[in-house]
Amino acid sequence: MTNQNDGDDVSMNERADIVVAGLGPVGAVLACLLGQQGLNVIALERSHEVYPLPRAAHFDHEIMRVFQSIGIADEVLKHAEPAGPYEFRNAKGELLMDAQLGERGVSGWAASYMFNQPGVERALRARLAAMANVSVRLGQAFTGFAEAGDHVDVTATGEDGSRTVIEARYLVGCDGARSAVRDAMGVGLDDYQFDEPWLVVDTIPDDPESVPRVNLQICDPARPTTCVRMGPGRHRWEFMLLPGEDPDRALDPDFVETLLEPWNARVEIERRAVYRFHGLVAKQWRDGRLLLAGDAAHQTPPFAGQGMCSGIRDAVNLAWKLGEIFRNGAEDALLETYQAEREPCTRSYIELAIHMGRLVCSLDPEVAAQRDAAMLAAAAAGTEIPLPQPCGPGREHGVFVPGDSAAGTIFPQFVAGDSVRLDDAIGPGTWLIDRKGGADTPGLRHLATSDRELAPFREAIEAWLDEQEAQAVLVRPDRYVFGTGTAGELAERWQGMLGLAQPGGVFAE
Ligand SMILES: Cc1cc2nc3c(=O)[nH]c(=O)nc-3n(C[C@H](O)[C@H](O)[C@H](O)COP(=O)(O)OP(=O)(O)OC[C@H]3O[C@@H](n4cnc5c(N)ncnc54)[C@H](O)[C@@H]3O)c2cc1C
Structure with a gap:
């Protein structure tokens, strides 16, 4: 690994067990879980505020169990509510599929929740602020590292350009889709070749009765549209941009108003953004003392509502393995099981999301009519279009008893x-x-x-x-x-x- 910490205006006076680069939901969960085990953590975050633009709206029961373990379940529930039905309808409003989200999940919570991401991120940061062994450095960006035998020197750069080098046993890049840690590691991405532009609009309803009670995917080839609840007092629309539509122009308030008009909803627009929805997986999630988690390691289109969930599962997986290494003297080779366990599960959710996305994003009226006919026939026959099934952790090279049918399943929270x-x-x-x-x-x-x-x-x-x-x-x-x-x-x-x-x-x- 090349030394990227050159220059002389550097102070080297910091030590940590682990540096977490990036304090989005994944970095924050990881820092909490490591902190709870007594490890010394420095968390670098280049911004001062939580990410201001619309992103995750859904998480599942497993993630709620993680929030419970961090001690923030009550606070999270102020920003979340159990998810209602998730219906796919065609342009005529006919029900093509109800992707049942279920009632109580095996984890002892509702199967799924709709939520407001900034509220949950703030709850995580408040929890971190109460941990003496976790130091959160807002306004400090990860800018380089140098591996040095039994540790890694991590460079953090402040807004005034001052640099600090932190000597750590491990560095975990939780720094999102454009991860600087991943770039510095020289790791490439596998691309599922899914690339669709969508406008996302988050709103605060003036009249909660004026917005739909169920979560909707409107599979209309004239304008594929998503409309979902987002926890108490919030509602989201997502509109696919059509070929030739300019993403900047799509953010224009008049354009947004025009798209919202047919919904007759009385809402205040809180924030909006245009994203390209991707399916990407980093080829390597670990290189020695360097690790990647969350969007830095993988990105998914949001149709299955699992991007952040997958990242939080990464954090949980890494946190206990790092805990075993630091607290109980487990071998560092334990970290080799991290990608082996997490990648198959992550890919299965990406493949599900892309499959759902292809159902939703069809702009060809003929193709859409064929899809509708097949889905309506399946619904009439009491069956459903088969979707790829998400799987649990990869067992083959994981920490599981080989050949045991219960191994790798979630132990129920009774x-x-x-x-x-x-x-x-x-x-x-x-x-x-x-x-x-x-x-x-x-x-x-x-x-x-x-x-x-x-x-x-x-x-x-x-x-x-x-x-x-x-x-x-x-x-x-x-x-x-x-x-x-x-x-x-x-x-x-x-x-x-x-x-x-x-x-x-x-x-x-
Ligand atoms: C429209 C949309 C809808 C979505 N819906 C869902 C959903 O319903 N459910 C779901 O589970 N997921 C959903 N997702 C995905 C989810 O939002 C992301 O997967 C999740 O936010 C990723 O979390 P993260 O912590 O890995 O990365 P991020 O949230 O991107 O956080 C990375 C952090 O790192 C910081 N950072 C970046 N570079 C540096 C650096 N060099 N040094 C220090 N800090 C740095 C950034 O400022 C940021 O705070 C959706 C995404 C979009 C765009």
Whole structure:
């Protein structure tokens, strides 16, 4: 790696376990999760404010569980509401498909939420501000790095041009689609060749009754349009730009008014932007002490509402692996499983989004008529047009028990009553839940199903173990199942895969 930290007006007086470059939702979640584990983090963010233009409007149950683990679920719920139906309709208003978002998800929350991204980003930043071991540097941009054996020197440049070099064990680039970290690593992108220009308009309804109650994709070849809720008191429209339409002119208030007119909605326009929707994946997400996460590693068209969600899953995956390295002495090679686990899942969501996008974005009336006929016939027959199915983490080279059918699935967050949740009862870390119980081993929380804290969930957990015909389950800190079996086998395999010292016979049966 070439040294990019040349020049002499540099102060070198900082140290951190990890530098997070970029404090969008992904960098902020990563910094929170690392901070909660006691790691020393410096987070660089070149702007002072959260990103001002319209972006994510949807996240799923898994992400709500992450917000819960960070301690901001209540604050997030001020900016989010469970998602209603997601309907695809044609130009005549006929229902082509209802992409059911479901009710309660396996993660113990509603299956999906519609939300206002700046509100959630502010909640994340407020959480970070309360962590003494996380230093947030607003107005400081990542501008270069030099690898130096057991660490990496990261250069941060302030608005006045002053430079600081931070000596860190790892640098994670969470600096978005135009990632400077990715460029400095020299990593290229795989391109799905999807490239469509859309105008996005966020509004505040004066009259909430004047905007649709459901989320809509209007598959009208004259102007494909999206219309979705965005959490309490907000509503969004997205309009595909037609060939020849000038993106700058599309931002003109008169043009926006004309597009909104047919909706008869009484709204105030809050903000608007034109984007090109892409499908891109970085070829390499790790190079030694350098890592990429979120939009820096991949970008998707928004039709499945999963870009930020995928990035937050990256952050969760990296956070527990870095935690194991720093806190429990796991081998650095554990990070080799990061891209191996995350890329297949991310690609599956990008492919779903592109498939949905191609359904929506058709501008040829004949092609659109054929699509409508096929989708209406499928709906009449009680079936649906098959969509690519998103998959969980890649298991082949991941930290999972090979051949175990439960491995790589989400361990359910059981909820007792309305709001007593399993994760709150047990707390963070790796769980070894066993019908019998036993002593903890370093880095593993060993629980018996009869333990007091599990009492409200005992029946549900035992039913889950019955289904797997298992004695015990080892649940990773990201709440994916590592594997099932006996406690002894699981602990030994876990320690082996993480490169930890073998347990001293505590689990011998
Ligand atoms: C119209 C639209 C709709 C979307 N809808 C959804 C949706 O419904 N659901 C969903 O999950 N996703 C959605 N997305 C995608 C989602 O918004 C992004 O995936 C998400 O914001 C990416 O987060 P990030 O933290 O990786 O990057 P960003 O949010 O881009 O944050 C990167 C941060 O890094 C900072 N930065 C950049 N360079 C530097 C540097 N050199 N040094 C320091 N800081 C730097 C930037 O200022 C920024 O704050 C949508 C996107 C668009 C455009």
